[in-house]
Each structure stands twice: as C-alpha cells, then as structure tokens.
Amino acid sequence: KRKCATMDMLNKHIGKDPSIIQKMEQIEKFTQEYIIANRNTKYMATVITIPVVVHIIHNGEAIGTGANISDAQVFSQIDVLNEDFRLLNADSLDSSHPFWYATADSEIEFCLAEQDEFGNPTDGIERIDGGQADWDPADIDDILKPATIWDRDLYLNLWTVQYDAANSSLLGYAQFPGEADSTDGVVCRYDAFGYTGNVTPPNDLGRTETHEVGHWLNLRHIWGDNQPNCGDDLVSDTEPADEPNYGNPTFPHDPNNPCGTGADGEMYMNYMDYGDDVELVMFTYEQALRMRAALNGPRASLLSSIGCQTPSGISEKNKEVFISIFPNPVIDKLQIEFSNTNISMADISIINHLGQTVFQKKITQNIKGCSMDVSNLSSGFHLVKISNSQMNITKKIVINK
Ligand code: ZN
Ligand code: CA
Secondary structure (H helix, E strand, O other), X not given: OOOEOHHHHHHHHHHHOOXXXXXXXXXXXXXXXXXXXXXXXXXXXOOEEEEEEEEEEEOOOOOOEOOEOOHHHHHHHHHHHHHHHOOOOOOOOOOOOOOHHHEOOOOEEEEEOOEOOOOOEOOXXXXXXXXXXXXXXXXXXXXHHHHHOOOOOOOEEEEEEXXXXXXXXXXXXXXXXXXXXXXXXXXXXXXXXXXXXXXXXXXXXXXXXXHHHHHHOOOOOOOOOOOOOOOOOOOOOOOOOOXXXXXXXXXXXXXXXXXXXXXXXXXXXXXXXXXXXXXXXXXEHHHHHHHHHHHHOOOHHHHHOOOOOOOOOOOOOOOOOOEEXXXXXXXXXXXXXXXXXXXXXXXXXEEEOOOOEEEEEEEOOOEOEEEEEOOOOOOEEEEEEEEOOOOEEEEEEEEOO
16 A cells, blocks of 8 residues: 655644645645635746755675665666656547546646756765664654755655664655755665665556655645545545555446535546556646646746756756647647747647647748637647657647637
C-alpha cells in the first residue's frame, strides 16, 4: 500500500510552529484568486523549468548498490517527472476515456542542476554518506535536511533514503509551500525513485516522486485527507472521493458514491491518489493551475534561478519558446502568437479526437504569429501541433460552436 507522510509531517510542523497555518491560508487565498483569474483565459505556453538537486543518502555502499543508487536511476526519475508534468507519459488516458477532458499539461519541467548555489559546476547529484543504514523521518528533517539542503528558493531538493523499520511502508513525503525553509523539498525511498536500477514493484515507475512533487507545488490528496467524510482537494475538476484508493482499481470505480461522485466514479488514476504506479497517469487542468499558482506566488523565486544554466552564466540552449494560442475554447478564428521570438519556419497541424489531421498550415516567412480559420472543423477537443527544427509543441484546444 502506498504511504505518503506529507500530511503527517505538516501536522507535526504546525505543532512546532502554528504560524504555518496562517501562511498557508494566505497562500490558499492567492491560489484561489489565481485560479479564478486564469481559469478561462487564453492558454499561455510558458514552460517553467525547475532546477533540481538530488541528495542520495547512503551508508558507504558502492555506487549502484542499495541506497547508493546509480546516476541512471536518478536520470530515470527526472525523465518521469518531465513526462508526467508535460502530459507526455505514454500511459496517459486515451482520448476516448471519460476523464480525458480533464488531463492537463502543467507546462512545468525539471532539469538536474548544472551549477550549484555558489556558481560551481555540478551534475545535480550529491552523494552523502549518512553514516547509518536507515533513517527515521524525524531525524531526516531535524538533521539530514538542514545539513544538506541547497537554497530552496533556487532549487527543488530531492532526497533519496532508506527509512528505518518503523517506517517500512513509507514511500515519500513532501513539504507544502509555506512550511519551513530548512526542511523544504521531497524525500523518497530509494527503491521507489525512478524506473530503473534498484526500484521495487509496484512502486517502480517513478510515480511516488510525481505525487510528492505535486504536494511540493501545493496539491492535496484527491480525497482531501478527511476520510471517510468526502474531503475537499481544493480543486473543482477532480471527482469527489471518500478515501484513498489503493492497488489496481478498475473503471468506473465507486460510481455515484455519497460524496457526489458522478457515474464515472472516482478519479483513481490521478497522481494525487494512492494506487500502484501503473495506475497513476494524470493531473487535471485545475491541479496544473494550482501548481502554476505556486510558481507564480510562494515559489516564484525559482523562476529566476540560474541553476539549470552552465556556470558561465550563458544559457547554452534557448529552448523556451513562448506561445499563446487563443481564444480557448475557440469558435472560428484561432490565433497563435510567438511572444519572445519570430518564427520563420514551422508546421502547424490540428488533430481531432480520432487522431485525424483536420487542418494544416505551413509558416514560411518571418512572423510573430498567425490566425487560422477553424470554423469548418467539428466541435470538441483537438490538439494543435507546432513544430520546426527547434521545437515540437502540442496543445489541447476546444472548438465550441
Ligand atoms: Zn501524498
Ligand atoms: Ca472511494
């Protein structure tokens, strides 16, 4: 059974410092305002890249052995985060699934740090001999994290550890925005981190970290942590749920339950539920907005971090292309704008829910954007693909007549 200690740790932290409650209330007020302000506006494709440092806590094992996991295992976890947060995961819901309407690309990416807090080159992987075989989360927070953390305003800190016997069923825990500086980040059991190396089924697809980074960006559990009383996850496009779902539920799961879940049942495939890794495949649009709110509010300092750049201070690749596609939903004229650059060559295509290409346009001159008449296309979800040698962007739009 999946076990996440994020709420337990939050309650412990509040016990020590009740001012966290007020800070989190302020953040929630900002978050709800952000969601309302951005819910129906044009889709702004501004990809945010978060610099990551992975602290591997081991006990002197050779690299690749036990808790001293290999670089390849670390890379596999970063891959999973980049797939899951960009809706590039191969096991994403099929477009025929009733919950597909809610699946979202959060437009958040992750890179292993290329420079540390002091401007020195790094591979973003720190190997730390902790001098003991396993760890109690209280000691991790009191001793390990404060001693090893990189500036949380500039990096997402991930730790991998072996927990002690009393916490043998614990997979991970994160800190919400608003909690203490010295313990900020995500802790994950070393054998539930990534998809290769020393991972153990059924936690072997890296979804523990996707779930925990969701918390770190202010997402709540899908059941609202008030089981069995139908808690609120502060998001309107997830189905209400009475309690966590474990293992391998089948669709529809728990339909028309007393919480007000619809005929399609609970959204057990959401990353913020507790199913096995293989079941967890989606964030919703409002969850993505909550995470974007965190990155435009309490975690906004990460936007100016240069942790992903080589220490020369010059970005080696300018992969960020800012694209607006609007309005969304669209009735007849779809606008595309490139806000930080001109585009001289690109292919634009629109694909319907059956996977058929229903519109194509070639950009062959240097322009800042273009307009497309989509009034002949049928209503419903479509994908807009924009590609050239530098980029390959896919956005979901709705045509609504
Ligand atoms: Zn959790
Ligand atoms: Ca349930």
